[in-house]
């Protein structure tokens with residue numbers, strides 16, 4: 001089919017993320033992807049500055065991941081997980097327990113990050129219900145956060161960020177603390193302590209994105225706030241949930257963002273980069289305290305069971321992706337990308353309308369003082385050979401870890417070009 005025919009059909013029938021229907025923008029047609037490059041139908045090649053939304057850390061078409069997928073496809077592509085088990089899922093779960101903070105012991109394999117957050121929330125609510133603490137039904141989160149697009153995760157997204165404000169009045173009503181500042185501030189610690197103390201009797205859990213608030217604004221904060229949260233949650237008998245769906249698997253410079261603080265949550269969600277971006281896969285881990293609590297309840301089961309739970313293909317490629325990551329000096333790769341992003345984005349500070357430039361691990365952000373003109377910014381970036389997806393007032397990148405120095409330079413040049421016209 002010609003690219004023009006494809007786009008016409010796409011506009012007529014295909015819903016894209018956060019898009020209208022019928023479509024109003026012509027998406028770029030990708031024909032193939034190799035390494036860090038997307039090959040478009042018109043012959044252009046773009047360096048992917050987005051890792052397909054944090055996921056493709058090893059780039060596209062990696063021989064190790066291709067082989068793992070092909071080998072598993074030769075054995076079994078899918079089988080239901082109820083009453084059956086298999087090596088890819090069991091080994092993946094054991095690997096996750098091995099590499100995440102120690103007290104996390106039990107793994108629920110799911111099919112998307114949003115479902116992983118749903119499961120985390122259900123675990124927490126059910127834990128307190130099982131213990132007869134029926135008042136503890138509320139969740140507390142930071143403003144400026146993002147946890148997914150299904151109803152419970154939407155209820156803990158930034159209420160003022162515009163993402164889910166359409167659903168006000170229908171969503172479960174949760175509690176919000178202010179977003180954490182970048183630097184460590186004692187006043188903010190006092191604010192967190194006051195909010196948790198005030199609501200402790202009603203709180204099932206505090207759920208946050210540790211160190212990086214992603215889709216809600218690409219903000220970074222001091223990891224010592226995680227210590228503060230851990231202590232407050234223990235003191236007030238509230239569960240702590242870390243959503244590491246974006247931050248997990250090395251992106252921030254530690255394997256998990258929780259590792260910046262050396263602490264462990266009671267429940268943790270991972271996804272995105274877990275499968276190297278090959279297949280939709282996520283997981284929710286919890287401690288024995290949480291699992292035992294649920295198991296002692298009137299309904300001693302976790303009542304959740306996605307059809308594609310523990311999918312063997314997704315499990316096999318996730319295991320291969322994690323092993324591939326750990327077999328390499330990923331820490332040095334992320335550190336190198338961090339310094340290249342820092343140097344490459346520094347000139348943005350002198351551009352008009354740039355409010356802030358920030359880099360952490362393999363994440364680089366240029367924040368403007370006004371909403372980005374998405375069409376102009378995207379065109380400037382693609383003209384410079386880079387795929388970016390600016391949103392709100394942000395032009396940002398989270399490149400694959402296999403990006404070379406030249407690739408990162410192309411990306412930062414694309415960001416500067418986009419920032420000039422946005």
Ligand code: PMP
Pocket residue numbers: 053112113114115117146147148149209214215243244245246271272
């Ligand atoms: N939590 C966080 C922190 C995320 O960044 C995302 C995805 N952007 C999600 C949850 C939802 O994951 P998914 O898109 O796989 O449902």
